[in-house]
Amino acid sequence: MSVFAVFARLVEHLADLLTPLFHASAAAAAIVLFTALVRLLVHPLSRAAARGQRARAALQPRIAELRQKHAKDPQRLQRAVLELHAEEKVSPLSGCLPSLLQMPAFFLLYHLFSTSTIGGRANGLLAHRLFAAPLGGRWADALADGGPFGPAGLVYLGLFVLVAAVAAFNYRRTKRMMATGPVAASTGDGAQVPGLGAVNKVMPFMSFFTLVTVAVVPLAAALYVVTSTTWSAVERAVLYP
Template identity: 85%
Template sequence: MSVFADLVANLADLLQPLFGAGAAAAAIVLFTALVRLLLHPLSRAAARGQKARAALQPRIDELRRKHARNPEKLQRAVLELHTEEKVSPLSGCLPSLCQLPAFFLLYHLFSSSEIGGRANELLSHRLFAAPLGGRWADALGDGGMLGGAGLVYVGLFAFVAAVAAFGYRLTKRSTAARPVLPSGDGEQVPGLGAVTKVMPFMSFFTLVTVAVVPLAAALYVVTSTTWSAVERAVLYR
């Protein structure tokens, strides 16, 4: 934890001449961008995997018709097909899973009053009037929505909502291009239709995350979500 704290502090010192009191917030955005840049090869692999899975869909439909009355055999046949074509069904999850440690490190870093036996000086940093270790509830209790910290969150929520709307359109477009297909007996796979309807709204769950985590962790989430939206628009165009 102390090594990670020193990394953020050093980045903040480096950015101090450009961003002044907001240098720590800028350091978090830069750190997030560096993490996502390192994970970009995985994102490209995930995009290739999704396109490969889409190309396999006609063959999977044929397997569904062939093994309509034997779900276990169908599952084995689909797995064998993925193995044969070297396509991983889980490749799309890797970029999200790999960045979880960085998010939790930031969360704990800005939730701890002490680091390595000394006071956590990072908690004194702010984004305009909002402390990086504070939450939306703290902002509401200190001046309300129109207070200094409250207005920071208003701007943050507006930005997140715009990114979420962009992600919503991307997901709607991709699901429309890949409609829910029936199983071998002509019936829709149970629960798949509901999942498909809910998926476009997943982008808006970021608003809940931003509201409940420390502002520093919220900046990580917002930066990463924005990166993901732009990355998806480019890789899945």
């Protein structure tokens, strides 16, 4: 049995358990619950990433001293910075792990609701809906079937409003954090990474790109993205006060 067939059965079982509460939208509720479980499992890594970020920030004064000390020897500076991170047991990549570990779950959902057959059988999950919108459909399908204010279009409109609210919250937080502690990154010789200034200007707007994702992926995958993004906003507000 393929991993997709196993995952499909998991979603179906969750939907069956939630049917008394959510009726026709039970599969959508199962996806939200599944997303919350994934984020709960990854949460310890998110906490570790937050500790790592605080530790890296605490090392900045010492790194500045190393830059002054080895200003004429870039290779020695790079070794000294790596040794300092190793000594303090701080990994510069720890913040990437929570996002990387969530990607398989997203792609599972994307594939599951983008194919008509699973394990040689018809994919029954495609018949499930969130209110009037099929979980395997996309925003373009909703626009073609009733327009932006049709029954399915209104489901997407609600998701867009939620994503925009979360993105605006993240935008304000990112702007405030960058104003109080601008992102600093450098190459081994202490020079600023090329293009970092442009990245810093774009960074506060990154959350709004989620709107594009929600518009183009199947609704089931969009629910995963919306739930995960909302979780991230709350989690970061707690871990990075």
